[in-house]
Amino acid sequence: MDNNNLDLMRTIQLKFPRLSKGQKLIAxxxxxxxxxAAFMTAAKLGSSVGVSESTVVRFANELDYAGYPELQKALQELIKNKLTTVQRIELSNDFISQDNALKGVLKSDIENIRATLEKINYSAFENSVDSIVNAKKIYIVGLRSSTALADFLGFYLNLILDNVKIVSYGMSDIFEQMLNLSQDDCVIGIGFPRYAMRTVEVLTFxxxxxxxxxxxxxSVLSPLAARADYTLIAESNMASFVDSLVAPLSVINALIIAVGLRTKxxxxxxxxxxxxxxxxxxxxSYKNKEDNKF
Incomplete structure (x- = not known):
């Protein structure tokens, strides 16, 4: 099916007359x-509308998807940058209860890392390391929830390379902090849904x-990816009001270590x-002042 997920709703509408009775309920x-629906399993979606799980799978096939997971992914791509925080809170109440919050979040994070391992472009990763090592100056921008990631990456890269600037809101405007940016430099943009507009603007600049x-x-459909020479994909799906940053942090760890190995x-x-x-x-603080190795 066309990767342009914005056409998904129109596709469902166009195929609606030819669907079976059960498939129409799903549609x-x-x-x-x-x-x-984007965060429901096939069984859960079927139960919600009163049809079998197999009917949900056939519905996905009818829309030209190989299976339900592909349809679910398309739905998530469609909505993840549009959900308000209030909507995400409502979703988290539906899918993560107080008694299973720990297990639910940990399982979700494990899946995010597994998906990242499958999707990340290894060539783009190596090219990113080359760019960082060879840059005259490195600028890192990550705003809103991505600020923690930007600070972490900047802290360690500065120890290794000593030519790193974390671009953030402060006394001066973000663009003033990048006034001397040139073709010899490297800019690392970090952003996840809902994407901060200023981060996108910085990458355009x-x-x-x-x-x-x-x-x-x-995602390669991210507005950050559209402005990048090299894109490192890290899954951040979480049916909650809190962004899942475990997989992005893992990618950043790998980036820091790879740069460190190049400059050991x-x-x-x-x-x-x-x-x-x-x-x-x-x-x-050391337990034993005579032993400073710990």
């Missing part, structure tokens, strides 16, 4: 409640300056110097 439910652009985002001679000296500073100024 009507999706057209009215697609935000909830970076492209106008011919800088290398790396996007860490959830330099970072060995850097961390040797830092250990001396940390010990002298008691940066960390």
């Amino acid at each position: 009507e439910y999706i057209l009215k409640h697609y935000d909830k 970076a492209k106008s300056r011919n800088a290398d652009v790396i996007a860490i985002t959830d 001679d330099k970072i060995s000296q850097t961390f040797n110097d830092l250990e001396g500073i940390w010990q002298e100024y008691q940066i960390y």
Whole structure:
């Protein structure tokens, strides 16, 4: 089926007259409640409209999908950037209860990492590492919930390379912080639904300056990916008001380690110097002052 998921609703409407009675019930439910259907299993969706799980699978086939998971993915792509926080809270109440919150969230995060491992472009990853290592200056932008990811990436890259700037809201405008951006630089944009408009604008600005652009985002259909030279896909699906950042953080960990391995001679000296500073100024608490290895 066409990857343009914006046509999904129209496809359902066009095929509606030829659907069986049970399939029409599914179609009507999706057209009215697609935000909830996107996070339902085939069995749950069937139960909600009073049909069997196999009828739901046949409905997906009727829309030219190989199976229900492909239809579900298309629905999620369609809605994930449109859900308000209030709608996400309602969804989390439907699918994650208080007594299974821990297990439900952990299982979801495991699936996100598994999906990321399958989807990520290894060539894009290696090219991203090359771009970071060779850049004159590296700018990192991640706003809203992605701020924590940007800070984490910036903290470690700065220890390794010492030419990293985290771009964020502050005393000066974001674009003022990137005034000297050039084609010799690299910009890393981090963003997940709902995508922060300012992050998208920063990447557009970076492209106008011919800088290398790396996007860490959830889909090739993401507005960040559309402006990137290299896109690292990390799943962030979560039927909740809280963004799942476990898989993105795992990708960022891999990026930091890969950059470190490329510059291991330099970072060995850097961390040797830092250990001396940390010990002298008691940066960390040690159980035994005579043993500073822990």
